[in-house]
Amino acid sequence: MQRYFTITQLTQEFDITTRTLRFYEAQGLVLPQRRGRQRLYTPGDRTRIKLILRGKRLGFSLNEIKEMIEMYGSSPGETGQLRLLLERIAARREELLEKQRDIELTLLELDEVESGAKARMSELHTKMHVETE
Amino acid sequence: MQRYFTITQLTQEFDITTRTLRFYEAQGLVLPQRRGRQRLYTPGDRTRIKLILRGKRLGFSLNEIKEMIEMYGSSPGETGQLRLLLERIAARREELLEKQRDIELTLLELDEVESGAKARMSELHTKMHVETE
DNA sequence: CAGCCTTTTTACGTTAAAGTCAATAGATCA
DNA sequence: TGATCTATTGACTTTAACGTAAAAAGGCTG
Numbered sequence: 484m485q486r487y488f489t490i491t492q493l494t495q496e497f498d499i500t501t502r503t504l505r506f507y508e509a510q511g512l513v514l515p516q517r518r519g520r521q522r523l524y525t526p527g528d529r530t531r532i533k534l535i536l537r538g539k540r541l542g543f544s545l546n547e548i549k550e551m552i553e554m555y556g557s558s559p560g561e562t563g564q565l566r567l568l569l570e571r572i573a574a575r576r577e578e579l580l581e582k583q584r585d586i587e588l589t590l591l592e593l594d595e596v597e598s599g600a601k602a603r604m605s606e607l608h609t610k611m612h613v614e615t616e
Numbered sequence: 617m618q619r620y621f622t623i624t625q626l627t628q629e630f631d632i633t634t635r636t637l638r639f640y641e642a643q644g645l646v647l648p649q650r651r652g653r654q655r656l657y658t659p660g661d662r663t664r665i666k667l668i669l670r671g672k673r674l675g676f677s678l679n680e681i682k683e684m685i686e687m688y689g690s691s692p693g694e695t696g697q698l699r700l701l702l703e704r705i706a707a708r709r710e711e712l713l714e715k716q717r718d719i720e721l722t723l724l725e726l727d728e729v730e731s732g733a734k735a736r737m738s739e740l741h742t743k744m745h746v747e748t749e
Numbered sequence: 750c751a752g753c754c755t756t757t758t759t760a761c762g763t764t765a766a767a768g769t770c771a772a773t774a775g776a777t778c779a
Numbered sequence: 780t781g782a783t784c785t786a787t788t789g790a791c792t793t794t795a796a797c798g799t800a801a802a803a804a805g806g807c808t809g
Contacts, residue, residue: 489756490756491755491756500797500798501756501757502796502797502798502799503796503797503798505757505758506796506797510796519804519805519806520756520757520758520804520805521755521756521757521805521806522756522757537718537721537722538722539675540675540714540715540718541674541675541715541718541719541722542672542673542674542675542676543675544795544796545795545796546795554729555725555729558732558736559736560736560740562737562740565733565736565737565740566737568729568733569730569733569734572726572729572730572733575722575726576723576726579719579722579723579726581673582673582674582715582719583716583719585670585673585674586674586712586715586716586719588670589670589671589674589708589712590709590712592688593705593708593709593712596687596688596701596705597702597705599691600698600701600702600705601702603691603692603693603698604695604698604699607693607695607698622786623786624785624786633767633768634786634787635767635768635769636766636767636768638787638788639766639767643766652774652775652776653774653775653786653787653788654775654776654785654786654787655786655787677765677766678765678766679765
């Protein structure tokens, strides 16, 4: 029993438009089957779409995302290709680790701004309190 | 003693073009002083540029980055504004935490692909070994 | 089977973030 | 001072990632 999703189901689930999904298909990122002219998405297609959107949230371009997806599915039988695959994995991992550090720093700065704002807020309250005494 | 950076120094340090820095200036993201027509960047300007590039790496748009930078510098004196600032901080934090989770997942998947590739690689070696015996 | 709704195709438009190019202005160096 | 270099400005172009609109093709319903 193969369960399929329609394009509109997926657009609603992920809050994207049909234009977007067809665009991703034109870029070779998803390849839904057809029943006549209608697109049928398998659970596997749905997973790929999730991967695409996750990549987008992290700031990767569609081309980079395509490469990553191809990495996932690839199982090269030759040593040279395998070595290349391992290199690409290492490179991606580096990028992701850098993004992690970037996020850590940004979160720390947000903490600072927040405590500054909270301090000013309690100052304001104190002042109001004194003035109304 | 105020030390200044020239535009080319910064382009070399951050590996961007002068066009990019002037574009950021036109968008109001940095505001270097002028000596005649020449731009002079202070250490503070340099820090802002670092913030911009970090934001870009995380997939934020220049407009979002501008908002964040303005948050950093702002010190509103009114409670309503402060409350708004705190809300924005919370929203940003949520986004960043989601990105963190996205990264974790992606790293895990990379691990899987990698160990799969390594397994296939040692299979290949074993096979070669057997065949050449 | 006529009418209506959804889906698909095709084609052109748009926006963000620069890239490229040409003209001009200062700055520098022999 | 003339020549050369670098920086600035303005205009136009490009690319990615869709948005929008129009026409045709199914599919469903009374």
